[in-house]
Amino acid sequence: MVLPLYWKQYVVSVTEWWHSVKTAHSVWRLTRLYTGLLLSVVAILLVVLYQLSIGQMNRQQQLQMANIIAQQTSLAEQLSHEQFIEQFELQAQSSRQYILSYQIEQKNFGRLSAPPTALSQCPTLSRFPIWLDQFDEIRLVSGCSQPLASGTLIIAVDDESLYELKGQFISASAIALLLAVLLGVITGLVFSMRVLKRINNFNQVALRVESGQLSARVAVSEQNDEYDHMALHINTMLNQLQHSFETISGITDAIAHDLRTPLSHLRQQIESEMLSKQQLNHPSEQLQSMLDKLDEILFTFSAMLELTRLQQQKESNSQHFKAINLQQVIVDAVDLIEPLAEEKQQIVTIGGAEQFSIQGDATLLFRAIYNLLENASKYAGNNAQINVQLTPRGFTVSDNGPGICDLEKEKVFQRLYRIEKSRQVAGFGLGLTLVKAIIQLHNGKIELLDNKPGLIVNVEFIKPNKIKMDESIDPNIADA
DSSP states (O other): OOOOHHHHHHHHHHHHHHHHHHTOHHHHHHHHHHHHHHHHHHHHHHHHHHHHTHHHHHHHHHHHHHHHHHHHHHHHHHSOHHHHHHHHHHHHHHOSSEEEEEEETTEEEESOSSOOSSOOBTTSOEEEEEEETTTTEEEEEEEEEEEOSSSEEEEEEOOHHHHHHHHHHHHHHHHHHHHHHHHHHHHHHHHHHHHHHHHHHHHHHHHHHHTTOTTOOOOOOSSOSHHHHHHHHHHHHHHHHHHHHHHHHHHHHHHHHHHHHHHHHHHHHHHHHHHHHHHTTOOOHHHHHHHHHHHHHHHHHHHHHHHHHHHHHHHHTOOOOEEEEHHHHHHHHHHHHHHHHHHTTOEEEEEESSOEEEEEOHHHHHHHHHHHHHHHHHHHOTTOEEEEEEETTEEEEEEOSOOOOGGGTTGGGSTTOOOGGGTTSOOOSOHHHHHHHHHHHTTEEEEEEEOSSSEEEEEEESSOEEOOTTOOOOHHHHOO
16 A cells, blocks of 8 residues: 555654654553553543432332332232232232233233243343333333242343443443543643643753763743752753852863963973084983973873863853764874884774764764773773774764773863872873863764773764765865
């Protein structure tokens, strides 16, 4: 079966909506709970209404039949046979609602010309057809038989209208329950989604704060309900958190900035002294060692200031990004790291899925990828295998080195943090911190996974754009 184009679009949109709503388990739980409660209330009301109307009519009918049976049983014991037959025929002819018949020795008295076959004994009722002169038609009646002293009493009642009323009540009840289900689902979804929409606002703010946007705040409505009270408390907590972070970061950056200028002057003096000693052919190894140490300190201060700049760009979102072919940036980073990897007999490979572009800064992304490759080459050891793999939403950098234990995987993204076993290797503890800041600046996330053995650095971006194989990228943008 081939569907028209507009039907296909409708089916796709409905399917996407269904999957999106189905994944919201809390919405469905609240909707099912509300619908179940509404359905239970409607069902209880219908049962009570049935018992007070049709049920009461049915019980009253059975009670009257039982009274007639008891009356005829008592008269059969007290009167003679002729007297009992005489009063029975009078009562059978005068009774309009109930049909009475008395059978004795193949003789029938009352309103039935012949007794029905397979008639149950009272109080169990059986339905059988009879001809009623007053309606001039065949109707179904409910009746039973009761043995008396010398014969069998048959009593029946024309309850076809009661059965029709029962059928109408059942149909109406089914429609009422169906409407209750529809009403419960619709109102439950509306109510649940309104509640969860406000909860999702809290989650969105938490995700933004987690990604580095410390200025994000929860919107406060005019309803002044418990959600607004919670939002006010969370915003107050975020204000204190942002103030504490800015204070600590400001102190660190102020120290780095204030010390960089005198240290730069000191570096110039050391270089001048080294030049003088070299002209006089005096040894300058000690000054060179001092200069190397000083360069390490200056590099650390510069990295800390750059990290603050990246975080401020994430807050203001002032960076003007361009479309970048991520695979080309990876190729450039691998080309730069290969000489260092060859010195350690390491193999660096590139694999991947379909190419795609992202909006970003090519220089920053190149630096992030190169830092990851440099870390892999530095800590994986000689003869290691390093692989850069393009994924549908980003890339991974993996190696078969010693890896990082689970307790350290989050700590390595902190400023100036270094694992104890890596302290013998040159470094400052800012590489992964800068990488995370660059990835977050590009609306991405980074996580460390086990490669067994080794480490996998997984980077994912939000909604990357796929590139056709013949699509060209501006070399000024792609080249880092």
